[in-house]
Amino acid sequence: MINKLIENIKKTNAPIVVGLDPMLGYIPEYITRQAFAEFGETPEGAAEAVWQFNKAIVDATYDLIPAVKPQIAMYEQFGIPGLQAFVRTVDYCKSKGLVVIGDVKRGDIGSTSAAYATAHLGRIQIGQSTFTPFGEDFATVNPYLGTDGIKPFLDVCKEEKKGIFILVKTSNPSSGEFQDRLVDGRPLYELVGEKVAEWAESCMGDTYSCVGAVVGATYPEMGKVLRKVLPKSYILVPGYGAQGGKAADLVHYFNEDGLGAIVNSSRGIIAAWKQEKYAAFGAEHFAAASRQAVVDMIADISGALAAR
Amino acid sequence: MINKLIENIKKTNAPIVVGLDPMLGYIPEYITRQAFAEFGETPEGAAEAVWQFNKAIVDATYDLIPAVKPQIAMYEQFGIPGLQAFVRTVDYCKSKGLVVIGDVKRGDIGSTSAAYATAHLGRIQIGQSTFTPFGEDFATVNPYLGTDGIKPFLDVCKEEKKGIFILVKTSNPSSGEFQDRLVDGRPLYELVGEKVAEWAESCMGDTYSCVGAVVGATYPEMGKVLRKVLPKSYILVPGYGAQGGKAADLVHYFNEDGLGAIVNSSRGIIAAWKQEKYAAFGAEHFAAASRQAVVDMIADISGALAAR
Numbered sequence: 001m002i003n004k005l006i007e008n009i010k011k012t013n014a015p016i017v018v019g020l021d022p023m024l025g026y027i028p029e030y031i032t033r034q035a036f037a038e039f040g041e042t043p044e045g046a047a048e049a050v051w052q053f054n055k056a057i058v059d060a061t062y063d064l065i066p067a068v069k070p071q072i073a074m075y076e077q078f079g080i081p082g083l084q085a086f087v088r089t090v091d092y093c094k095s096k097g098l099v100v101i102g103d104v105k106r107g108d109i110g111s112t113s114a115a116y117a118t119a120h121l122g123r124i125q126i127g128q129s130t131f132t133p134f135g136e137d138f139a140t141v142n143p144y145l146g147t148d149g150i151k152p153f154l155d156v157c158k159e160e161k162k163g164i165f166i167l168v169k170t171s172n173p174s175s176g177e178f179q180d181r182l183v184d185g186r187p188l189y190e191l192v193g194e195k196v197a198e199w200a201e202s203c204m205g206d207t208y209s210c211v212g213a214v215v216g217a218t219y220p221e222m223g224k225v226l227r228k229v230l231p232k233s234y235i236l237v238p239g240y241g242a243q244g245g246k247a248a249d250l251v252h253y254f255n256e257d258g259l260g261a262i263v264n265s266s267r268g269i270i271a272a273w274k275q276e277k278y279a280a281f282g283a284e285h286f287a288a289a290s291r292q293a294v295v296d297m298i299a300d301i302s303g304a305l306a307a308r
Numbered sequence: 309m310i311n312k313l314i315e316n317i318k319k320t321n322a323p324i325v326v327g328l329d330p331m332l333g334y335i336p337e338y339i340t341r342q343a344f345a346e347f348g349e350t351p352e353g354a355a356e357a358v359w360q361f362n363k364a365i366v367d368a369t370y371d372l373i374p375a376v377k378p379q380i381a382m383y384e385q386f387g388i389p390g391l392q393a394f395v396r397t398v399d400y401c402k403s404k405g406l407v408v409i410g411d412v413k414r415g416d417i418g419s420t421s422a423a424y425a426t427a428h429l430g431r432i433q434i435g436q437s438t439f440t441p442f443g444e445d446f447a448t449v450n451p452y453l454g455t456d457g458i459k460p461f462l463d464v465c466k467e468e469k470k471g472i473f474i475l476v477k478t479s480n481p482s483s484g485e486f487q488d489r490l491v492d493g494r495p496l497y498e499l500v501g502e503k504v505a506e507w508a509e510s511c512m513g514d515t516y517s518c519v520g521a522v523v524g525a526t527y528p529e530m531g532k533v534l535r536k537v538l539p540k541s542y543i544l545v546p547g548y549g550a551q552g553g554k555a556a557d558l559v560h561y562f563n564e565d566g567l568g569a570i571v572n573s574s575r576g577i578i579a580a581w582k583q584e585k586y587a588a589f590g591a592e593h594f595a596a597a598s599r600q601a602v603v604d605m606i607a608d609i610s611g612a613l614a615a616r
Contacts, residue, residue: 131387
């Protein structure tokens with residue numbers, strides 16, 4: 001799947017991923033109104049609004065982008081109907097040729113981690129048949145529990161040709177509370193990065209590993225260090241745009257080959273219509289606003305990469 | 309909810325929690341066969357088998373125990389029908405007066421963490437109505453992202469009178485890879501423990517905090533230290549029984565008041581009928597075997613506590 005991700009990135013010339021993290025507040029009122037008219041002011045109604053919103057954004061952007069990253073928490077908050085909208089979104093994005101990174105940040109041990117890996121990247125055997133529970137192409141994974149938590153994901157990745165991105169240095173202000181603490185004079189995130197590099201070696205695609213890392217755009221100096229620690233891993237970069245990460249800061253997340261990183265934007269794309277910059281589109285053309293925001297983001301990042 | 313957990317523990321005199329982590333291999337064949345006959349060899353069929361299995365175990369044990377801990381991964385692996393069985397299990401356990409600890413190990417930042425907190429412990433407003441997505445009483449949470457990941461859970465805990473258990477030192481063999489690394493001469497898990505103590509202070513019940521910690525039974529020396537670091541937190545202790553933790557090792561996880569810890573057993577209880585010790589019950593009386601295993605576990609732990 002890492003090969004397909006790279007192929008998609010080369011084809012679109014866009015090392016970006018659109019975060020499908022729909023909050024009800026991002027969805028134009030006419031969509032919510034229609035969904036509520038059909039399903040009531042219920043989780044089913046909210047899930048329908050989320051699905052219609054996602055579908056419009058995917059339809060308006062899929063030819064420009066290599067991948068999407070739905071954040072499962074935003075669906076989980078609507079309970080079962082929300083997760084049905086998640087599955088529908090994953091399936092639809094895959095039908096459009098997009099690589100789907102499930103931002104699930106799961107992490108447990110042994111058979112439990114194996115169950116998560118099965119749920120998100122694998123297939124489950126029931127009697128004589130096999131089923132695909134959620135069917136993402138990649139999943140994000142939390143490293144706090146160590147190798148016991150990662151190994152079951154690696155097994156599924158190898159078997160199903162899927163991939164994972166492991167949290168190394170997250171984009172939030174308090175990420176340093178534990179991640180930056182010095183161990184033998186070096187920050188914990190570097191040790192986690194080294195471990196990720198080790199796991200990455202064990203699961204290689206053609207040029208990059210199926211094991212990537214999450215490194216926030218908001219810590220560019222650390223990104224520069226981690227790029228070297230993780231030569232064969234793709235870096236998934238959250239925190240661009242709304243969280244403050246700038247394109248010029250992100251060039252060091254990429255390798256010399258122009259590959260090796262994929263920058264996420266969620267709110268900056270899917271809620272573009274609510275920004276002053278794209279207000280002229282109006283609520284009714286929210287998806288066109290998202291498309292323009294994608295075009296602008298690609299230009300911003302490509303420009304920074306060309307200028308380095 | 310911490311008050312209710314303590315009340316339940318005092319009432320049953322049983323500081324234990326039954327882990328409802330059903331694997332298909334634990335379920336007697338006659339249950340699976342009947343579920344498949346009704347729903348086919350499908351995720352729906354598997355989910356029905358899981359639900360029937362859970363219900364029988366809850367019916368056979370609820371009067372002896374204060375709480376259950378369903379592991380969501382084991383349901384998530386069956387996709388949407390699996391999660392429906394999870395919801396059904398949560399609801400049923402609550403109707404029986406049990407406290408439900410959702411072992412979900414979620415953890416993200418900001419609005420995403422808030423969405424997880426809403427999903428598992430809170431309510432969501434949709435239009436003029438509010439809904440309860442999953443409705444657990446407690447959730448387990450991963451600390452790797454720092455305060456930004458925890459704060460939204462604390463907010464929901466305060467508002468809804470719910471609770472969380474934060475991973476501090478996990479029971480698995482490789483938990484030391486990161487958790488034991490020395491920071492200023494002290495292991496990372498101690499620093500995480502101190503932070504948990506800080507968060508715990510901000511969300512107190514009558515005698516204990518709504519913020520607890522997960523500390524594995526397999527590391528009793530560390531449990532002893534963390535007991536002191538976390539005076540006001542309940543410690544949720546996985547790793548008893550099947551993973552190797554022994555009752556005598558666990559006495560130091562408790563405070564002088566005999567409270568402060570709750571020991572989990574999953575497989576040891578729910579798959580008791582597959583152990584030699586309880587084989588006489590036979591597959592058909594698997595729930596009675598679980599009840600006997602609960603009785604034995606309570607005696608084992610009470611005995612160790614009485615002997616200290």
